[in-house]
Amino acid sequence: MMIEGTQEYSLNMGPQHPSTHGVFRMVVHLDGEVVTKVEPKIGYLHRGLEKMAESRTYTQFIPYTDRLDYLAGPHNSLGYVQAVEKLMDTEVPERAEYLRIIFAELGRIASHLVMIASGSLDISGWTPWSYCFRDRERILDLFEMTAGNRMTPNYFRIGGVSQDVPEEFMPALKSFLEDMPEMIEEYYGIFFGNEIAQSRMKSVGILPKELAENLLITGANLRASGVQYDVRKAEPYGIYDRFDFEIPVLYGCDTYDRHFIRLLEIQESKKIIEQAYKDIPAGPVMTKVPKVLKPPVGKVYHRVENPKGEMGWYIVSNGSTKPARVRIRTGAFVNVQMLPEIVKGWKIQDLVTIFASMDLVLGEVDK
């Protein structure tokens, strides 16, 4: 409640604020330290990717898909190439399917590690940040030795993957998987079990189940609000139906659970990669596709479970070498709308924590 003679203060947070994880701006209305209203302002990283797709061939657009959610490049490309393959009715070799799963899940682990790291950094926990980045580095090294680039690997192609993994990849992956239980224990010990972190995050920024469903929140944010929904189980794409894994769900609906569910998801991703590592067959990694791709006239919608939420690719083909229209539904863009709803009444320091728990990547929000 306002004290007589005082007035509401509006503060611009971002776009160059370190805790907005990119170039996100919010106009924060404050009553003293208490947030009364937040207006998200997006578009600072708008690159016009949907329009760019219309002026490039189907293959030429693949490098750009990595730049949507740049923390988990492979999963964006996976959605795109699978959508085009659905349109063209292309079969993908078995080995390529397994490699895609391994890369997509490694990307998910890398993305969640950044989320946990930046979440801890936002409440001044420097050490967990460096531990998470240390382990993420190993994933990026795996990407680099195979595809040639760390954050934007550009590895998937329409009809398979660009090249087979090098000899040293499988041993490196195995040793990473073996070290993972110890890493997870460390993250728990140093961040999630820490009382200061818990008191900053528990019961803060509640997103009730009904509100999450009504706002079309997807991904880990939805699962932390008690809804067990994951596209990998609800509508399995690729070869996800062959793997045995659980969809973790938490009922706390608060900032802590939104962080903690990422740790649980890392463990599930580990399970998937272990199975893929065990079952991966030998063979070709690329099917025969024409050099100039001309998908038949038609349209396709394909959705995948990106680390940030549900990602949908709607592609309209007019039979030429370039798509007539590409529409990208990204999880982070839709998840932004939960911010004004859940920060009301919390202090400005909590706003930073709540914002970190949403795990937004501005490449996905602004496209």
Place this chain on the structure above:
Amino acid sequence: MFGKGLLKGLSITIKRLYGPNLTEYYPEVKPILPTRTRSSMVLEPEKCISCGLCINACPNQVIILTSEKDEKNKKVLQTYHMNMGRCLLCGLCTEACPTKALKLCQVYENAVYHRQELLWDMIARSKQANISSGKVE
């Protein structure tokens, strides 16, 4: 007990304090990148047949090449430029190259002072020993 988690966190940190050092002393020690790393481009002009497939594969119109026909009506490469300001280093051009004249290499110190320097003359670059070997010295 309140504070148990803090002590556990401290014990992890102390354990790691005596672990191996993970940081690199760049630029004093230059890392050797994997052979597939896409950090620069190198051209072998004698292998190039001026077919122009790299130009068609490029998403960003980075490559500009000119060629002339010799007495056997065969194309001979005259100039080959890459506008690196626009290049994504996606590697689609090298995948399209039929003679593997255009290759990716691991030279990563590519920063320049002026925008004009981003227009790489690939024929002149191929004569620089450190770049044609594809490794940072």
